[in-house]
Amino acid sequence: MNARNAARTGLVGLAAAAVAATAFTVPAQAGERDRTGTAPGHGATQRALDATVAAGIPGVLAESRDGRRVWRGTAGVGDRETGGERGANDRFRIASITKTFVATVLLQLEAEGRLDLDDKVEKHLPGVVAGNGNDGGRITVRQLLNHTSGIFNYTADPEYAAKYLEGESYLKHRYDTLPPEFHVKVAMSHRPDFAPGARFQYSNTGYVLAGMIIEKVSGDDYEDQVRKRIIKPLGLRGTSQPGDSVQMPRPSGRAYSTLALPDSTTIHDVTEMNGSQGWADGDIISTAGDLNRFFKALMRGQVLPEKQLKAMKTTVPADAFGGQYRYGLGIISQRTSCGTELWGHGGGILGSLSGAVTTEDGRRQLSYNLNGDWAMPVDITDAAFCGTAAAKPRPKF
Numbered sequence: 001m002n003a004r005n006a007a008r009t010g011l012v013g014l015a016a017a018a019v020a021a022t023a024f025t026v027p028a029q030a031g032e033r034d035r036t037g038t039a040p041g042h043g044a045t046q047r048a049l050d051a052t053v054a055a056g057i058p059g060v061l062a063e064s065r066d067g068r069r070v071w072r073g074t075a076g077v078g079d080r081e082t083g084g085e086r087g088a089n090d091r092f093r094i095a096s097i098t099k100t101f102v103a104t105v106l107l108q109l110e111a112e113g114r115l116d117l118d119d120k121v122e123k124h125l126p127g128v129v130a131g132n133g134n135d136g137g138r139i140t141v142r143q144l145l146n147h148t149s150g151i152f153n154y155t156a157d158p159e160y161a162a163k164y165l166e167g168e169s170y171l172k173h174r175y176d177t178l179p180p181e182f183h184v185k186v187a188m189s190h191r192p193d194f195a196p197g198a199r200f201q202y203s204n205t206g207y208v209l210a211g212m213i214i215e216k217v218s219g220d221d222y223e224d225q226v227r228k229r230i231i232k233p234l235g236l237r238g239t240s241q242p243g244d245s246v247q248m249p250r251p252s253g254r255a256y257s258t259l260a261l262p263d264s265t266t267i268h269d270v271t272e273m274n275g276s277q278g279w280a281d282g283d284i285i286s287t288a289g290d291l292n293r294f295f296k297a298l299m300r301g302q303v304l305p306e307k308q309l310k311a312m313k314t315t316v317p318a319d320a321f322g323g324q325y326r327y328g329l330g331i332i333s334q335r336t337s338c339g340t341e342l343w344g345h346g347g348g349i350l351g352s353l354s355g356a357v358t359t360e361d362g363r364r365q366l367s368y369n370l371n372g373d374w375a376m377p378v379d380i381t382d383a384a385f386c387g388t389a390a391a392k393p394r395p396k397f
Contacts, residue, residue, distance in 0.1 A: 106145065254269050
């Protein structure tokens with residue numbers, strides 16, 4: 001998948017959760033892989049990080065947790081100008097991993113009886129999903145969360161992408177404040193891609209609408225609901241929501257991009273951007289450690305009641321990503337090359353590629369971040385869980 005398509009569809013981060021992109025391999029050491037598919041050592045993971053930097057990404061970090069055992073690894077630089085090393089505790093824009101937080105809040109609201117997953121969008125957002133064949137009276141909250149709504153993905157709009165996601169225009173407009181209503185308006189200028197429930201197709205618009213529903217049902221800002229319900233209770237001290245700020249909190253490295261231009265070799269510093277351009281579909285800033293704590297708590301039933309966690313893990317085929325992927329409510333199920341089932345999400349934004357996964361029992365987690373967006377050369381997830389990062393075919397988007 002080229003960078004232009006990644007920017008327009010918002011899927012590069014999703015693919016980053018497990019997909020290798022080129023012919024780099026990281027062989028396992030003798031005895032490093034066991035029959036369960038978990039790699040007790042971290043040599044292969046570190047070699048995957050080193051190979052990622054060798055392939056041209058400036059810097060990468062990862063954290064693996066296995067019970068109380070924590071391993072952190074880095075490679076490369078966090079700042080190309082100063083040569084400063086990538087920090088294991090760096091904060092970074094997690095992009096679409098935000099979707100798991102958003103789905104969690106909506107499921108908590110359902111557990112409190114304040115909405116139902118099968119409510120129609122029109123019930124909570126009257127008149128918002130309308131025009132050009134769009135009908136909020138036919139689309140459920142569940143379909144927003146599992147990407148089966150058929151609503152057009154606003155980041156795939158050619159004019160939007162050309163202005164806000166690509167090239168020199170992105171550099172000019174990255175400080176613009178874009179309210180969620182603007183993104184919905186872009187999507188509503190297109191006909192639906194298919195009838196609600198017909199199939200899976202990733203749509204950032206669905207999660208903008210999900211954030212708007214959170215605000216309507218709770219009477220509170222989406223950001224405040226995430227802070228009150230997830231960030232503060234779990235003690236995620238490195239996790240924040242930028243609002244319309246353009247700055248990154250410290251500690252953090254720089255973020256680098258080729259601006260979604262095919263065959264471009266010019267690398268730009270894109271660390272600063274207006275957080276409102278992501279919002280509920282991808283605005284959160286976090287750390288690898290915080291992401292691991294969140295997904296561990298989620299899988300262990302510390303965040304959602306059993307009924308809602310079961311609903312979250314009820315998946316539909318995500319054929320566009322490859323046969324090893326299925327999509328639940330803001331969460332992805334995947335299988336590694338050694339057969340380990342993992343749950344999590346990926347996130348891609350200009351300047352950043354991230355992934356966060358956990359075993360279903362919450363015993364083991366892995367989160368990582370690349371501070372460049374033009375390649376995902378090595379499967380870091382397979383390295384961590386299988387002891388090898390052999391190349392895989394790319395998914396076709």
